[in-house]
Amino acid sequence: MTSITSELEIADMGTLLTLSGPQNEKLRAIEREADVQVGLRGNTIFIQGEPDAVALVERFLSESANLLTTRGIRVDTVDMRRALRMLREDPERRLSDIFAFDRDGGEDVVTLGSARRPIGPRGMAQKRYVESIRSHDLTFGIGPAGTGKTYLAMACAVAALKSGAAKRIVLTRPAVEAGEKLGFLPGDLAEKVNPYLRPLYDALNDMMDFDKAQGLITRGAIEVAPLAFMRGRTLNDSFVILDEAQNTTSDQMRMFLTRLGYNSKAVVTGDVTQVDLPEGRSSGLAEARDLLGKVPGIAFCHFTDVDVVRHPLVQKIILAYESRDSTRRAGTAPQSSETR
DSSP states (O other): OOOEEEEEEOOOHHHHHHHHOGGGHHHHHHHHHHTOEEEEETTEEEEEEOHHHHHHHHHHHHHHHHHHHHHOOOOOHHHHHHHHHHHHHOTTOOHHHHTOOOTTTOTTOBOOOTTSOOBOOOSHHHHHHHHHHHHOSEEEEEOOTTSSHHHHHHHHHHHHHHHTSOSEEEEEEOOOOSSSOGGGSSSOHHHHHHHHHHHHHHHHHHHSOHHHHHHHHHHTSEEEEEGGGGTTOOBOSEEEEEOSGGGOOHHHHHHHHTTBOTTOEEEEEEOTTOOOSOTTOOOHHHHHHHHHTTOTTEEEEEOOGGGOOSOHHHHHHHHHHHHHHHHHHTTOOOOOTTTO
């Protein structure tokens, strides 16, 4: 295909510097992702490559400039690959849809209080997820690591507690061993299961002062516990989060879902491709997805590698393992030296 060159003039120098990044690092990132050549002369950006790729980059830069000047939203280097890929896959989508939140406190922002920065969804999948949590009493967030499933659910829970919409937060996960034997860890039961709950504590401490979080835990306003501790309880006036739900059994998932009481919300998060259950045990999350997918009042939000908001390498790692898994399911995976 014939290569073409397009010119995009950016009148405001501050906007131009933000779009190009320090030492033009953002322009270099665009070159790698879109397979084009990007140059800068004065206040003009030159884009050279195949017509479709050039049109994509020109559209991306124009909309990025508009987002920056009209709403103060800048697209960081780590988000560029995801944004370009989404725009390429859906020509009708706008950059404002992908980064659809108002940093000054729009309806998509989860406000944690005056001392903490608001947390907003990054992309349409996260936006739909937050909207579903707000409008449904039971929401499932299913997808790979790094897509913000647990973090956004935690932000919604903390906001609900602070606003009085919930009287307590209950955070739980199944204590399933991922290749390591729990029984060999030192200490009593609480000390053994605490490492499994550490990610929940980390997210909580990121959203409120450590001392305040510990005080709420001491008073019972926030409870962090293994899933087994949920049996026999009814959770009223609560915001409940079940994390790593792919490691629940069918019975455990059923038990958890029937704990929900009056004036309560529950969010269930997990990745059905990362099941650590013993061989032969099916995932309660996968079963719930199949059984409850069409039940009115329950929301299912699905994330893909495109929605990963961690280090850019995480997307590539997820895709590599998904490709490996697909090959294995097809029965054509070569055996490793360990299994031959």
